[in-house]
Amino acid sequence: MASRRSKHLLPGFGLTLGVSMLYLTIIIVLPLLAMLLKVGGMGWPEFWRIVASNRSLAAYRITFSSALAATVFNGFFGLLLAWVLTRYSFPGKRLLDALVDLPFALPTAVAGLVLVTLFAQTGWYGQLLEPIGFKVNYTQLGIIIAMSFTSIPFVVRTIQPVLEDVEAGYEEAAKTLGATGWQVFARVIWPTILPAFMTGCVLSFARSLGEFGAVVFIAGNLPGLTEIVSLLIFIRLDEYSYEGAAALAFVLLLAAFLTLLATNTLQSWQVRYADRST
Amino acid sequence: MTTRVHTRSPAEITLIGLAVVLSALILVVPIALIFAYALREGVGVYFANILERTTLHAIGLTVLTAVIVVPINIVIGICVAWLATRFRFRGRQLVITVIELPAAVSPIVAGVVYLFLYGGQGLLGPVLQGMGIQLMFTVTAIILVSLFVTAPFVARELIPLMQQQGTEDEEAALSLGANGWQMFRFVTLPNIRWAIVYGAVLTNARVMGEFGAVSVVSGSIRGQTNTLPLQISQLFNDFNVTGAFAASSTLALIAVVTLILKSTLESRGWQ
Incomplete structure (x- = not known):
């Protein structure tokens, strides 16, 4: 050449x-x-009529609030898993580390099938939860659980490497100066992992916004109650309303772009953080 | 700090306990449930379910799609990674952004964009139909949309790795008289092979499991354009739960193998 x-x-x-x-x-x-x-x-009026219709607005609200709730759960659970996997050694640790990626390896349709079966009235979890008043299938709780399951790995995998890199020296120094375990975490470790934590949360949120396979099995798909945006797009296609599908897909695409932008900003913040600490 | 090695603090015991119990409930029980339900009517019924004509066809179609898509996206991943890490040029960042795009797009949207390109109402659909070519609701559409969805997987493993490895080895090979192909075959490839395997494993898992995008473009014709995830969904809607779980068990098995390979590759320490 x-x-x-x-x-x-x-x-x-x-x-x-x-x-x-x-x-x-x-x-x-x-x-x-x-x-x-x-x-x-x-054309703008047509576009606006579709994206601002009551049914669409309800779908945004359900999708957004469910994704937010799922992300909050994954924030806590992800932090817990990453902490336990990097700070402690215990039997079965490698197995747990490998299992974290299961939601990415398992097809979303299979995840949906498993969750709807687990939480059915006669299912392994459903028969314990329904008597005490928790109905999961065909409610928003089901959507939240499906979204959480499919995006578990994001927070764990983004903070794990950062947590491994936090130098033991800083923690030791803080302890020598009389800081308690909690103070070390709040003042030394948390500020260091915050950018990575935020990145993980944004990725988890973005994935939840677009999740389809796992959710359709468990959501029941009632318009205005448990109908997410992805499903509404699918319904519009079935009705041969291609404009409707295109406009809503554009909204989801825009949301994806904004989250991508947010992750890039967060990542450059993280790099600055890393530069400063060395 | 040093005492932690021998005695565990109450906080440590609580956190480990919490993590293990939650993970068991959230991650282990689902896998157990798949096999328990698939086998609940006995091994005979299980195999009858797997070997049922339309399920068997779905397995075949899923494997065919993976066999075509995975190699193509490996080659493209290597190509893009070479381009993005070995040369500085205008538009380099754009190439990286474009190949990352499908990862940010909802599976349903991925299906919809293909519909608006090749569908009857789409950009090229009417032209293609005029030529007698029907792409939508065929196996070709399933393959195209799978190529889209998994385009980033190999590239996103290779780009950071090749960036970090630098170009010294390759430049040395060239200065010692190797030609481009020899340099790639004997210097580049050995350095990145585990990352390629890793990316391929992830690509394969996603291709075989893709549901949203495929459900838009395939038409879900049983025995014709049903991939395994679509078949599972239809079996479930027919109230054939055992059949749905039998079909799921094949994908769950692939997921478990994927996790084992991933864990093994990571412990080889190429990252």
Whole structure:
């Protein structure tokens, strides 16, 4: 390749640039563009009528509040798991570490099937929970549980490496100066892992906003009560209302872009943090 | 600090206990439930369920999709990673952002964008239909949307690794007279092979398990365009719960193998 004489030392610039551009254009950019054109062609009043309809607004509210609740749970659970996995040694630790990724390895449809069966009236968990008044299937609680399950690994995996890197020296110094265990955590460790924690929470939230497979099994899908945005898109397609589907998909896409932007900002904050501490 | 090695503080015991109990309830019980329900009517019924014609067809289609999609996205992942880590050029960051996009997009949206490209109402659909080509609701559509959904997996493992490894080894190989292919085969590939395997394992798990995107473009025709996750959903809607769990057990098995491979690869320490 001629590039060896050019400013690039290594070969393959032309080849990899060509293949990458071709593939990314056909597989990723062109389909996204097709949808944006569809939305662009429908006119503002039509677009607004769809995205601001009562049914859509109810779907945003349910999706958003469920994703928020799922993220709060995953924040606590993820912090607990990451802490236990990095700070303590105990039998079965490697197994637990491997299990954390199960929600990513298990197909979402299987997760949905398992959850709806677990929480059914006669299911392993349902028969214990329903007598004390917790109904999970076909309620918003079910949506929250499905969203939490499918996004468990995010918080664990983003704070784990940072927690491993917090130098024991700082903790020791704080202890020598008379700090209690809780003070060490609140003043020394928490500020260090905060950016990573936030990144994990944003990723978990973004995943929950778009989750479909696990949720449809357990949600019952009642308009205005347990109907999430992804499902409403699916229903619009079934009704051959392609404008409706396109407009709502655009809203979800916009939400995804905003979260991506938030993660990038958080990550540069994290890098600054890391630079300062060295 | 030093005392922790021998005696555990009450806080430590509480935290470990809490983590183990919650993980057992949230992560272990679901796996146990899949196999318990799949086998609850006996091994004979289990195999009859797996070997049922449409389920068997769904297994075949799922494997076919993975066999096509995984190698393509490995090659593309290597290509993009080489481009993004070995050269500085205008638009480099854009390439990384574009290949990351599918990871941020909801599966349903992934399906919808393909519908608006190749569907009857879409950008290219009418043109293709004029030529007699129907892409939507075919196996080709399932493969295309799977390529979209899993495009980032190999690249996102390779880019940080190759960035960190730098280019000295490859430049040395070239200066010793290796050609481009020899350099790649004997220097680059050995350095990144475990990351490739890791990315491939994740790609495979996602391809076989994809539900939302595939359900939009496949048309879910039983015995024709039903992948395993769609088949599971239909069996469940037919109240054939044991059949749904039998079909799920195959994907659960793949998930367990994925976790074992991932754990083994990580302990090899390539990261």
